[in-house]
Amino acid sequence: MALYAIGDLHLSIMREKTAFLFRRKHYELYKPMDVFDPVWRNHVDRIERIWKRRIRLEDTVMITGDHSWCKNLEEGEKDFEFIQALPGRKILLRGNHDMFWDVGKTDRLNQRFKGSLSFLQNNFFSYEDYALVGTKGICFEGKDSWEHFVKIRDREEERLRSSFEKASQEGYRKFIMFLHYPPTSIGEQESCFTRMAAEYGAEQVIYSHCHGQKRYYDSFHGEVEGIEYRLVSSDFLKFQPLRLL
Ligand SMILES: [Fe+2]
Ligand SMILES: [Fe+2]
Numbered sequence: 001m002a003l004y005a006i007g008d009l010h011l012s013i014m015r016e017k018t019a020f021l022f023r024r025k026h027y028e029l030y031k032p033m034d035v036f037d038p039v040w041r042n043h044v045d046r047i048e049r050i051w052k053r054r055i056r057l058e059d060t061v062m063i064t065g066d067h068s069w070c071k072n073l074e075e076g077e078k079d080f081e082f083i084q085a086l087p088g089r090k091i092l093l094r095g096n097h098d099m100f101w102d103v104g105k106t107d108r109l110n111q112r113f114k115g116s117l118s119f120l121q122n123n124f125f126s127y128e129d130y131a132l133v134g135t136k137g138i139c140f141e142g143k144d145s146w147e148h149f150v151k152i153r154d155r156e157e158e159r160l161r162s163s164f165e166k167a168s169q170e171g172y173r174k175f176i177m178f179l180h181y182p183p184t185s186i187g188e189q190e191s192c193f194t195r196m197a198a199e200y201g202a203e204q205v206i207y208s209h210c211h212g213q214k215r216y217y218d219s220f221h222g223e224v225e226g227i228e229y230r231l232v233s234s235d236f237l238k239f240q241p242l243r244l245l
Helices: 043-054 077-085 103-112 146-169 192-200
Strands: 003-006 013-019 024-029 060-063 089-093 117-120 125-127 130-135 174-179 204-207 222-224 227-231
Touching (some): 077 089, 103 117, 117 130, 130 146, 146 174, 146 192, 174 192, 192 204, 192 227
Parallel strands (some): 003 060, 060 089, 089 117, 130 174, 174 204, 204 227
Antiparallel strands (some): 013 024, 125 130
């Protein structure tokens, strides 16, 4: 039994095709990702192949956001079927592109996908004696006004605290913290998210969202003040889920 993480699958599956010559499945996408970077070529096939080779049924995988380009569950049906069919227990965190996920309706998502997918938002999940806590987070990317950023950051800070608090109240003292966005904005040495990780004694902080060589080192990698920071964007990991525990 092991705990893994990977983020940013960025699915947009229209249909599956089988190439009879090689007896291999191919996925037809309405938004191919290799227009951004060749590393994404056939990324859905690669995710499926690597995941099935590496992840066992008893393992847990946290998927840290940007699951699908779909705008609602109906449009993303094939994407969710794809994730559901992968081995292991899958827990999903919300990313900035996850339009299907209304925060206020997370309970409804957990009901609808009960037994196959779990959704982490204002709640927590356990793995052995660890609480898996998290929220989308935010970092300043210069796309919005500072005021807007502060408003989102404060809301995300509150959501993260709610996740930590619920786990603490149930007696958990060991934490792994998950964010979609990097824990710090470029150049920052700390943030409300890193301070909260320290406050509750999180052992690891796992994040994704950063794509491409130019973005991979926007935030922390490795140990900072006793906490292990790890980037798990799927392109950074070459689509191989990273083992955390
Ligand atoms: Fe992404
Ligand atoms: Fe993202």
